[in-house]
Structure formats: C-alpha cells, structure tokens
Amino acid sequence: MTHWMVLKIAARNVFLHRMRTLVVGSILTFGAFLAVLGHSFVNGISGGMESSTTQSITGDIQIYSESAKDKLSVFGNMDGSPTDVGHVDSFETIENALMKNPQIVSVVPMGTSFAQVNPGNILDHFLEKLRKSYKTANFDKNDVDSQKRRIRFLAQEIQKNLEGKFEEIGILSPADAAQAKINLEKVVHDSFWSDFDANAEDKIEFLANKIAPLIFDDNMIFFSYVGTDPQLFKEKFPQFEIVKGEMIPPGTRGFLFHDFFYENMVKHRIARRLDQIKKKMKDDKLTLAGSKELQDQIKANVEQSAEIYLQLGPAETDSVSQKLNKLLGTQEKDFRVVLKNYLSMNDQNFQERYDFFYKEIAPYVILHRVQIGDVLPLSAFTKAGTSTAVNIKVYGTFRFKSFENSPLAGNFSVMDLVSLRELYGFMTDERREQNKEIEAEMGLDDVGRDSIEDLFASSAATKEVKPKTKSKAVDLKFQKRVMGATYTQEELSKGVFLHAAVFLKDPSNMDRVIKEINEMSKNDKLGIQAVSWQDAAGFIGQMTFMMKAILNIFIGISLLLAGLMIMNSLLMAAMNRKQEIGTMRAIGAHAQFIYRLFFYETLFLSVVFGGIGVALGALLVVILGKIGIPASGDVATFFFSGPKLYLHLNLSLIFVVMAVMVVIAILATQYPAWKAMKISPLQAMQKRE
Amino acid sequence: MQPIHLENVQKNYFLDKVQVSALKGINLRIDAGEFTVIAGPSGSGKTTILNLIGCVDTASSGKVVVGGKETGALTEKQLTDLRLHTIGFIFQSFNLIPVLNVVDNVEFPLLLQNKQSPKERRDQVMRFIDRVGLTQYAQHRPSELSGGQRQRVAIARALVTKPQIVLADEPTANLDSVTGQTIIDLMKEINATEKTTFLFSTHDHSIMNQARRIIRLHDGRIQE
Numbered sequence: 036m037t038h039w040m041v042l043k044i045a046a047r048n049v050f051l052h053r054m055r056t057l058v059v060g061s062i063l064t065f066g067a068f069l070a071v072l073g074h075s076f077v078n079g080i081s082g083g084m085e086s087s088t089t090q091s092i093t094g095d096i097q098i099y100s101e102s103a104k105d106k107l108s109v110f111g112n113m114d115g116s117p118t119d120v121g122h123v124d125s126f127e128t129i130e131n132a133l134m135k136n137p138q139i140v141s142v143v144p145m146g147t148s149f150a151q152v153n154p155g156n157i158l159d160h161f162l163e164k165l166r167k168s169y170k171t172a173n174f175d176k177n178d179v180d181s182q183k184r185r186i187r188f189l190a191q192e193i194q195k196n197l198e199g200k201f202e203e204i205g206i207l208s209p210a211d212a213a214q215a216k217i218n219l220e221k222v223v224h225d226s227f228w229s230d231f232d233a234n235a236e237d238k239i240e241f242l243a244n245k246i247a248p249l250i251f252d253d254n255m256i257f258f259s260y261v262g263t264d265p266q267l268f269k270e271k272f273p274q275f276e277i278v279k280g281e282m283i284p285p286g287t288r289g290f291l292f293h294d295f296f297y298e299n300m301v302k303h304r305i306a307r308r309l310d311q312i313k314k315k316m317k318d319d320k321l322t323l324a325g326s327k328e329l330q331d332q333i334k335a336n337v338e339q340s341a342e343i344y345l346q347l348g349p350a351e352t353d354s355v356s357q358k359l360n361k362l363l364g365t366q367e368k369d370f371r372v373v374l375k376n377y378l379s380m381n382d383q384n385f386q387e388r389y390d391f392f393y394k395e396i397a398p399y400v401i402l403h404r405v406q407i408g409d410v411l412p413l414s415a416f417t418k419a420g421t422s423t424a425v426n427i428k429v430y431g432t433f434r435f436k437s438f439e440n441s442p443l444a445g446n447f448s449v450m451d452l453v454s455l456r457e458l459y460g461f462m463t464d465e466r467r468e469q470n471k472e473i474e475a476e477m478g479l480d481d482v483g484r485d486s487i488e489d490l491f492a493s494s495a496a497t498k499e500v501k502p503k504t505k506s507k508a509v510d511l512k513f514q515k516r517v518m519g520a521t522y523t524q525e526e527l528s529k530g531v532f533l534h535a536a537v538f539l540k541d542p543s544n545m546d547r548v549i550k551e552i553n554e555m556s557k558n559d560k561l562g563i564q565a566v567s568w569q570d571a572a573g574f575i576g577q578m579t580f581m582m583k584a585i586l587n588i589f590i591g592i593s594l595l596l597a598g599l600m601i602m603n604s605l606l607m608a609a610m611n612r613k614q615e616i617g618t619m620r621a622i623g624a625h626a627q628f629i630y631r632l633f634f635y636e637t638l639f640l641s642v643v644f645g646g647i648g649v650a651l652g653a654l655l656v657v658i659l660g661k662i663g664i665p666a667s668g669d670v671a672t673f674f675f676s677g678p679k680l681y682l683h684l685n686l687s688l689i690f691v692v693m694a695v696m697v698v699i700a701i702l703a704t705q706y707p708a709w710k711a712m713k714i715s716p717l718q719a720m721q722k723r724e
Numbered sequence: 725m726q727p728i729h730l731e732n733v734q735k736n737y738f739l740d741k742v743q744v745s746a747l748k749g750i751n752l753r754i755d756a757g758e759f760t761v762i763a764g765p766s767g768s769g770k771t772t773i774l775n776l777i778g779c780v781d782t783a784s785s786g787k788v789v790v791g792g793k794e795t796g797a798l799t800e801k802q803l804t805d806l807r808l809h810t811i812g813f814i815f816q817s818f819n820l821i822p823v824l825n826v827v828d829n830v831e832f833p834l835l836l837q838n839k840q841s842p843k844e845r846r847d848q849v850m851r852f853i854d855r856v857g858l859t860q861y862a863q864h865r866p867s868e869l870s871g872g873q874r875q876r877v878a879i880a881r882a883l884v885t886k887p888q889i890v891l892a893d894e895p896t897a898n899l900d901s902v903t904g905q906t907i908i909d910l911m912k913e914i915n916a917t918e919k920t921t922f923l924f925s926t927h928d929h930s931i932m933n934q935a936r937r938i939i940r941l942h943d944g945r946i947q948e
Contacts, residue, residue: 040828040835047823618819621780622881623808623836625801716780716807719819 041628045635055608059601059637060644063696066597067648068655070590070692075656075682077586082683083676084579088572090274090676091435092261092447094143094536095545097571098133099123101556101564107534108573109147111259118573120533122146122461123563127528129535132561138539138548143271145263146455146533147447150415153255154404157346158193158247161186162239169235183231185348186242187223192345193249194219218245250345256404258296259447262455264527265289271538272435280407280431283451286521290411291449294432301403305342305378308332309389316385318668323382336378344371346400358395362388407431415458425457428520452532453522461531537565582674594695598703605637605707609714616711617718626712633708634701641700648696649689656684726792728754728777728889728923733786735772735944746772748944750786754923756888759915762925763932764941770925771893773941777923778811778891779803791888808836812882814892814924818874820866820881826853827862830880837885852880856910872903879910883920892924896931908934 049056089095092109099107100121108118123129126144133142155163165182168174197219207215221227222242231238261268265283269275279297283289292301299307312329315321323329347355356370359377367373380388405411407429414424427450539548545567552565569576609616616629663679666672674680730752737744747769754760754777762770775781776788779795780803788795791810795803812833813819820829831849834840840848853862856876866874875895882890892911896904908931915922932938940947 040832043828044821044823051823614817614819615821618813618815619821619832620804621778621807621813621819622833623804625804628836716778717775719780719813719815 038631041631042635045632046639048632048636049639052608055604056640058604059640060647062597062600062604063641063644063700064648064651066594066699067645067692067696068652069593069648070695071649071652071688072655073586073590074688074692075652075684076680077583078685079680079682080586080674081579081583083674083680084575084582085568086676087435087673088575088579089542089568090272092145092147092272092536093568093571094271095539095542095568096537096549096552096565097534097568098129098142098537098552098563098565099534101562103564106573107566107571109261109534109571110573110575111147111149112573122459122531122533123535124531125529126532126535129532129561129563130528132555132559133537133552136548136551136555138541138544138551139537140540141267141271141538143263143267143536143538144452144527144532145261145268145535146452146459147259147261148415148455148459148533149257149259150413150458151255151257152405152411152413154409154411156247156250156254157401158186158189158250159243160401160404161189162243162247165235166239169239179232181348183228187228188349188352189345190219190222190242190246192341193246194223196341196345197249215245215249219249222246254404256300258292258300260290260450260455261447262450262452262458262533265291265449265451268449271536274435275433276436278432278434280429283430283449286524288427288451288454288520288522289430290413290427290454291430292405292432293446293448294434296446296448297403297405297432301405303342303397303400303402303404304339305336306392306397306400306402308336309392312385313389323380323385333378333380336380337375340371340374340378343396343400344374348399351399355396355399358391362391405429413454413458421460423458423460425454427454451522452527453530455533456530459533534571594699598699601637601700601703602706605633605704606710609633609707609711612711613714613718616714617716620714621716621719629712629714630708633704633711637700637704638697641697642693645693645696645700649692652692653684653689656682660684726789726888727756728752728921729787729789730773730776731787731789733776733783733788735769735776735781736784745944747776747783750944750946752939752946754889754921756921757915757919758937759912759922759935760924760937760939761932761935762923762939762941763927764925765927767943768941769944770927770941772944774891774893774923774925777889778813779807808833809885810888812885812887812890812920814875814878814882814890814895816894816897818866818871818878818898820874820877822866825863825865826858826869826877826880829866829877830884833881833885849880849884852884853877855883855914856880870903871899872906875899875903875907876910879907879914883914883918886918887920889921889923892922894925894927896926896928901930904928904931 097107097109100123103120105118105120107120112118126142130142130144133139154160161182165179165186168179168182197215218241227238266285269282277291278294280291283291298310302310312323312332315326315329316323321329323333344352352370356373359370359373360366363373363376365373365376367376377388377391410426410428412424412426414422416422433449537548537552539545549565549567552563555561556563556565567576569579572579619629620626659680659682661681663681664675665679666675666677672678730750733747733750733752734745735747737746750769750773752773762773764770772781776783776795777790779790779798782788782796791806793802793806795806798806807813821832824832827846827849830853831845834845834848850859850862853859856879858873858876858880861869861873866877869877875898878895882892890911895911896907899907911922911924912934914920926932
C-alpha cells in the first residue's frame with residue numbers, strides 16, 4: 036500500500052512544484068518532439084537518398100568483377116576520376132545464373148565511364164550545315180547563298196574581334212598570328228566568294244582549318260555516361276523519362292544527354308548563365324545587387340557578348356539591334372555596344388531582359404552546341420592509355436522524374452552498351468568487320484588482334500604491317516565512319532559489361548541476396564562480387580550514412596543535454612525538500628521510500644510530458660507528410676528524391692522514443708534520488724526561521 | 725513500555741573543524757507515562773537529547789537505550805524501524821507533507837507500518853482526527869489550516885501508531901500562547917488517558933511549569 040501513497044505523493048508533488056515541473060516537463064517534451072521529428076526526418080532523407088540512387092543508376096544491388104582494381108563507385112571518385120572495376124566477360128552467363136535466385140527480378144548490364152566530345156564552334160556548325168547543303172542534290176541556292184553570307188559576316192566579325200589582339204592572345208606564335216591575319220583578309224575579300232560554288236569542298240575545308248580555330252573558346256565537353264541496354268534501363272528505372280527528342284530505338288546505337296547536363300553544360304553560355312541567375316534569384320532569393328556571384332555572371336555575359344553577335348547574320352543583326360535600341364531607349368548604331376549594354380542587367384530590368392533574350396535573340400542563335408539528331412564524335416581514353424572514338428547519334432535528353440533538377444542524381448548521360456564497349460576498348464562485331472574493310476582497302480593482312488588496345492597499345496607487337504599492294508590513299512574525307520545504326524540483342528547480351536544493377540522483389544532482403552550472390556559466384560566461379568547500392572554509390576552512399584550518423588549524434592547530444600538539465604533540476608528540487616524528506620525519514624520511511632518517491636515523480640513527468648512531445652512530433656510528421664518539406668536547392672532535391680520530402684510516421688518509433696525518454700528521465704533521476712536518500716532525519720529537526 | 729536510558733552519553737559535533745561538545749556525560753532515565761519537559765537555554769543540548777532518544781542521531785560515546793535496544797548498536801534500517809514502531813514526533817514547524825490532506829498525513833505512518841487492513845487503518849485515522857477536533861477539516865491540505873490546526877494534525881500523526889513515546893521539540897514555539905496552551909492541554913489529556921510518555925523541549929516557562937518533571941540542561945549537562 037505504500038506504493039499507492041508514494042504514487043499519490045509523487046503525482047501531487049508534480050503539480051505542487053510547478054516551476055520544477057515546467058522546466059523538466061519542457062525539456063522532456065522538447066526532447067521527445069525532437070526525437071520523433073528528427074528520426075522521421077532522418078529516415079525520410081535516408082529513404083529519399085536511397086530512392087534517388089537506386090532509381091537512377093544503382094538498382095538495389097550492384098555486381099562487378101571480383102578482381103576489380105578499385106571498389107565500384109558508379110558516380111566516380113570524389114576527385115572526379117573514374118574507378119577501374121575491370122570487366123566481366125559475358126552478361127548472358129551472369130544474368131542466367133542470377134535469375135535462378137527467386138529474389139532477383141531483373142539484371143541490367145551497364146558500365147559507367149567518362150568521355151569527351153568537341154562539337155565544334157559556331158563556324159564549324161555553320162560549315163557543317165553548308166557542307167550538308169552542298170551534298171544535297173538540287174540544293175536550294177538561295178538558302179546556300181544565305182548561309183555563305185552569314186559565314187562571311189562571321190569571318191568579318193572574327194576579324195573585327197581579333198583586331199589588334201593577335202599578338203596578345205598568346206596561343207598563336209608570331210608567325211601563325213601573321214598568317215591568321217592574312218587568312219582572314221583573304222576570306223573577307225570578294226574574290227574568295229566569287230568562285231565558292233565551284234570549289235565548295237576546298238573553300239569549306241580552308242574555312243574549317245584556317246578560320247574556325249581562330250574562335251578561341253573552350254569547346255570540349257567532358258561528361259560521364261552509362262552504357263547500358265537502353266530499353267531495359269528505361270523499363271527498370273521507372274523514374275526515367277525522355278524530355279527532348281525521342282528514346283533510342285531498340286537495337287539501335289544511340290546517345291541521350293541527361294537533361295540537366297544538356298541545359299547546364301551544352302547550352303549556349305549566355306543563355307545558361309541567364310537561366311542560372313534566374314534560378315538563384317528564385318530559389319535562393321539572391322539579388323544581383325547583393326550577390327557577387329551573380330554580378331560575376333553578368334560580367335561574364337558582357338565580356339562574352341561575341342557568343343551572340345558572332346552567330347547572327349546581317350539581317351538578324353539589324354532586326355535585333357532595332358529591338359534592343361527600342362528596349363533600352365537608345366539609338367546606338369554599333370550592335371556590339373548596344374548588345375553589351377543590354378547584357379549589363381540589374382535587378383529591376385532582369386526579368387524583362389531575360390524574356391527578351393528568349394523571345395528575340397534565342398531563335399537566331401545556336402542554343403545548344405549539340406543538337407538533337409547530331410552525330411557526336413565521342414572520344415575516350417582506354418585504361419591502357421590509348422585513345423578511342425565512336426561516332427554516335429544523339430536521340431534526345433532524359434531525366435529522372437522527381438529529381439530532375441538535381442545533378443547529384445547522376446549527371447551522367449546514357450548510351451548503348453555496344454558503343455560503351457568500343458569506347459572502353461573492347462572489340463565489337465561491327466568494329467571487327469570495319470577493320471577488315473579498312474585492311475582490305477589498304478591491302479593489309481588481318482593482324483588478328485581481337486582487342487583494339489592490343490592492336491595499338493601492345494608493346495609485344497612484332498609483326499610489321501606492310502601493305503600487300505600499292506594502294507591509293509584512302510579517301511577518308513567526308514567518310515565519317517558512323518558506326519552501323521543497329522546491333523542485335525544477342526550481341527548486347529553476350530558481350531562484356533563492367534557492372535550491373537540487380538533489382539529485387541523485396542529490397543529489405545538485400546543483405547541476404549548479396550551474400551547468396553557472392554557464395555554462388557565463389558561456387559560457380561562466376562568471377563563477380565555483389566555490393567549494396569550504398570557501397571556502389573561510393574561517396575554519395577557514404578553521404579547517406581554520414582548524414583544519418585550526424586543527425587543521430589545531434590539527437591543523441593540533445594537528449595544527453597536534456598538528461599543533464601533534468602538531473603540538475605531534480606537535484607535542486609531534492610535539496611529544496613530536505614525538511615520534507617527528513618520528516619518522512621524521521622517518521623519511519625526508509626531510504627528506499629524516498630528513492631521510489633523520486634522515481635515515480637520522474638516516471639510521471641517523463642510519461643506525461645514525453646507523451647506530449649511524442650504526440651506533437653507525430654502530429655507535425657503527419658502534417659509534413661501531407662504538405663511536404665520543399666527542397667531548397669539541387670542538393671536537397673537529391674536528398675529528398677524530389678522537389679519535396681514527405682515524412683512518414685513510423686508507429687514503432689513512438690514507442691521507442693517514449694521508452695528512450697523514460698530511460699533518460701530515470702537515469703537522470705539516479706543522482707538526485709541518491710542525494711535525497713542521503714538526507715538524514717536530522718534535517719526534519721532543523722528549525723525554520 | 726521499557727524505560728528510556730541514557731548512560732554517560734556524550735555528543736560532539738564539528739563546526740568548521742572545531743569540536744563542540746553538545747552533551748557532556750548525560751545520565752537520564754525516563755519511565756512510562758511520564759510527562760517530562762527538557763528545559764534550558766538555546767544551545768544547552770535539548771534538541772540533541774531528543775535527537776538521540778528519537779534515534780535520528782547517535783551518541784559519540786555512552787549508551788542510549790530506547791525500547792529495550794541500545795541504539796548505538798543498531799543499523800540505519802533498524803533505527804528507522806524503531807522510530808516507526810516506537811516513537812512519535814511532533815516538530816516545531818509541524819512538518820506536515822504539503823501535498824497530502826489531513827487524513828493522508830495522519831495515515832502516513834500507519835501505511836509505513838503496513839499492519840492493518842485499509843478499513844482498520846481509516847477507522848483509526850478518523851478516531852485520532854476526531855480526538856484532536858479536526859473531523860470537519862479532514863480533507864483539507866495543510867496550507868488551508870491555521871498553525872494550531874496543523875500542530876493538532878501533527879499530534880494526531882504522532883499518536884496514530886500508538887507509540888511508546890512522543891517526542892516534541894518546542895511544539896508551541898510557532899504558536900500564540902492561547903493556541904499553544906490548547907496543544908499542551910491536548911498532550912496532557914492524551915498522556916492521562918493513553919498513558920503515552922511525552923518528552924518535549926521548551927524554553928517557555930509557562931509551559932514548563934505544566935510538566936510533571938523538568939529536566940534542566942545547561943551547557944550540555946543536567947543541572948541537579
């Protein structure tokens with residue numbers, strides 16, 4: 036029955052000592068609230084990052100060669116370098132073996148790597164267009180003349196641009212600079228254009244080799260890509276969707292840019308900067324006046340205004356010039372000056388001028404250095420250090436729904452696996468056939484090498500290659516050896532791959548399936564190893580783990596501090612109740628009674644106030660689960676796996692948090708209760724003043 | 725009840741490293757049913773004697789026998805049990821548990837004893853509350869009572885376990901003279917009817933003269 040008395044005293048003490056109750060109660064409420072909200076947030080982000088990663092590139096599990104030099108990291112290393120994971124010989128063999136496991140629903144072969152392309156500058160672009168026009172039977176003469184006028188105009192602009200600067204550039208030697216001046220003088224002269232039609236090839240060649248290089252800008256595009264079975268990739272990564280152009284047709288070699296990359300790296304620089312400024316003003320609430328970063332972007336636009344005026348033909352220049360003067364309220368005759376003035380934007384006129392760009396200027400410029408439908412000359416270095424190249428058609432751009440604005444969701448493009456093999460240095464059936472053709476043209480024996488790398492890089496090459504017959508020089512002009520458009524599914528399945536995404540029926544079985552795959556590989560000598568999506572995601576996967584750990588540490592420290600504050604508060608309360616406790620002891624209450632009193636008081640506090648905190652936390656989680664937490668930027672979008680993070684309430688979390696709060700409170704009580712137990716009955720005898 | 729013995733009891737304290745002798749060789753015997761006052765000026769050792777007899781403190785030397793047991797040989801738990809079953813306390817500052825009402829305060833020591841059924845316990849509690857004239861205030865909290873009423877509750881609480889001895893340390897010090905006299909009258913009445921031994925300290929002469937025996941203390945010694 037003393038339990039009942041203790042409970043009664045404990046409960047009533049809670050209400051009597053209001054300040055102590057308020058302090059301790061607030062700490063418990065806040066602690067419980069933070070624990071529920073924090074854990075839900077951590078779980079949400081963890082889930083978000085998992086979705087972002089598994090639904091964009093990794094799948095649930097990744098497999099790769101067990102003799103890989105590096106650990107697989109599909110996003111590359113932190114320094115941007117690719118990882119060397121070797122290769123696995125036959126996808127078909129591995130797929131058949133893996134599909135025996137009832138937990139596995141599909142396997143998608145892939146290989147991630149890096150490549151580069153130089154799509155050429157605007158003059159290259161105009162010349163290519165002109166070249167194609169001349170190759171067309173019954174080409175439209177008016178259209179061709181218009182193109183020639185534009186190219187001539189461009190040459191004049193280049194000449195104007197470089198006036199007085201040849202020697203300053205430093206890229207050209209004095210002799211080359213002198214020659215460049217002469218060349219430019221030649222192409223702006225009427226005599227160059229008067230017999231153009233009759234000597235189109237040579238003239239175009241001259242312009243391409245002598246004039247185009249004088250546009251000094253960084254044209255090379257570096258990018259990461261995944262070579263895969265595009266159809267299977269689209270099917271198995273449901274977030275995948277085409278944004279521009281079309282999907283690579285089945286069995287067809289092709290390339291898709293990641294839309295984020297296309298808009299941010301391939302797009303016209305001035306347009307790109309304007310888009311970025313607009314985004315930062317909207318998302319981050321920056322202003323041009325207040326942000327040095329944005330001011331630098333504006334400055335760069337002004338300095339690189341040639342990117343616009345070099346692309347406009349004479350008629351377009353007049354039209355835009357008029358409209359610009361109207362917009363600015365000026366009458367400047369020099370287009371370059373009025374363009375620079377227009378590009379010097381501020382907060383007040385930015386939106387208007389941004390809209391003007393896309394309405395009046397963008398239609399006349401090449402907005403993307405690579406157009407949908409272009410054939411790209413991709414090149415890469417094999418692991419042996421040799422250079423290899425493929426020409427491949429760009430079919431369009433894609434993104435992953437929900438995190439379309441996040442570069443972290445894989446700023447990589449997609450191409451077919453067969454083309455990847457070529458870029459990686461493996462011999463494909465088609466390359467083998469093409470080599471035979473070249474050898475036949477040149478009268479060479481087949482040197483019998485199966486690997487391009489072996490062909491060019493092997494130091495053990497002993498056979499001297501001599502033509503059998505005197506052959507005329509192979510006319511490689513205009514013979515871009517665009518690889519054949521198609522491949523067979525058999526070729527794709529039977530060939531090598533670098534790693535593969537494995538999809539499970541139930542992702543919670545991941546650890547078990549990884550173990551099963553590794554055991555199977557060991558027993559059947561498959562030569563593969565399986566890792567979790569988190570391991571395969573490399574530093575991004577580690578980010579997930581680290582973020583969870585950091586947040587848990589933060590919650591842990593908060594709860595520890597809460598415990599210390601509770602202990603301090605209870606200790607003060609105990610010391611203030613010396614006479615009461617002494618009286619109880621004097622009357623005949625044992626020390627254990629006093630301990631129970633404090634225990635029940637704290638238990639009552641922790642259950643009631645912890646419960647309030649848990650309820651408030653759960654309520655907020657439910658609300659946020661409905662309205663979502665908006666992602667504040669690209670990185671947040673990746674973590675949230677979309678523009679918003681929707682939290683989910685885990686009911687078991689409520690019980691866990693309650694239990695933790697009770698434990699913390701009870702632990703915090705121990706020292707104050709011990710001190711209270713030590714209060715002697717003598718304290719009861721002390722007289723109050 | 726067995727007599728209370730103090731044989732050559734000394735009690736020393738340390739105040740900032742200085743040893744103070746509160747009691748210097750006390751020899752005392754208190755028999756059952758006595759209504760005895762321990763008198764003396766402040767610092768004479770009155771409270772110290774009550775503490776030793778009340779088993780809330782132990783002697784530095786000498787023997788203290790309460791309820792037939794030498795308190796110096798008992799453990800903390802045994803002393804607590806001895807207090808619970810043998811002694812009732814009435815404090816100068818009443819020392820009621822503020823969150824409990826009159827009934828609960830009086831019931832408290834009975835609950836600790838845990839010898840009776842709930843009904844028996846309640847009946848006994850109400851008897852003693854009635855005895856001190858506070859039946860109509862049974863559900864009140866201490867904060868709702870006057871000083872005299874609180875002290876009457878304390879008396880009821882001290883007596884409810886029917887202890888052999890009731891120790892009261894200056895029980896009327898915080899009361900006006902009229903109320904104080906009421907309390908002393910109540911204690912005398914209970915002493916007469918229940919034969920409970922009362923031992924209380926005071927330096928109020930009017931109270932002192934109502935005791936049947938006065939033990940005068942001066943400077944830690946009993947004055948003959």
